[in-house]
Amino acid sequence: MNPIIRITKEFTFEMAHVLDRYDGPCSNIHGHSYRLCVTVSGIPINDKGSPKEGMVMDFSDIKKIVTEKILNIFDHSIAVSKGYIKDNMSLMGKALKNMVVLDYQPTCENLVTDFASRLKNSFPDGVSLHSLRLYETPISFAEWFASDN
Numbered sequence: 001m002n003p004i005i006r007i008t009k010e011f012t013f014e015m016a017h018v019l020d021r022y023d024g025p026c027s028n029i030h031g032h033s034y035r036l037c038v039t040v041s042g043i044p045i046n047d048k049g050s051p052k053e054g055m056v057m058d059f060s061d062i063k064k065i066v067t068e069k070i071l072n073i074f075d076h077s078i079a080v081s082k083g084y085i086k087d088n089m090s091l092m093g094k095a096l097k098n099m100v101v102l103d104y105q106p107t108c109e110n111l112v113t114d115f116a117s118r119l120k121n122s123f124p125d126g127v128s129l130h131s132l133r134l135y136e137t138p139i140s141f142a143e144w145f146a147s148d149n
Helices: 059-074 082-092 108-119
Strands: 005-017 030-042 077-081 099-102 127-137 140-145
Touching (some): 005 059, 030 059, 059 108, 077 082, 082 099, 108 140
Parallel strands (some): 077 099
Antiparallel strands (some): 005 030, 030 127, 127 140
16 A cells, blocks of 8 residues: 655745735735745655655755745745835835735735645656645634645
């Protein structure tokens, strides 16, 4: 029997965002310490000659993928929607060097969906993205599951 196993790697990053037209304090630029949990699934390698025997995937390989596809882009950035930029360009100017302009409102829900699309085809054959959990605060998060999408 070849069991399907899920493994999870957790990441942290700092990011600011602003919610355009929001009716509360998040309409102001503010930041969060985000926590991203990436879960992949697959059958552990059953090759006695492989240095990865017994692993679904090396955690360091997950780290490389997530760093390239997510962290290098979003860590220590400010995420804003195209609509916000259009309406506030004079405020943004050159002061914000690491700005990520998105086609969507940068809510936790939309970010986790974007992250899933950036990651889902990045894993080796036999390993698939199972789920993502993105914490915006220590007690608030959004989840994405492949089985739902």
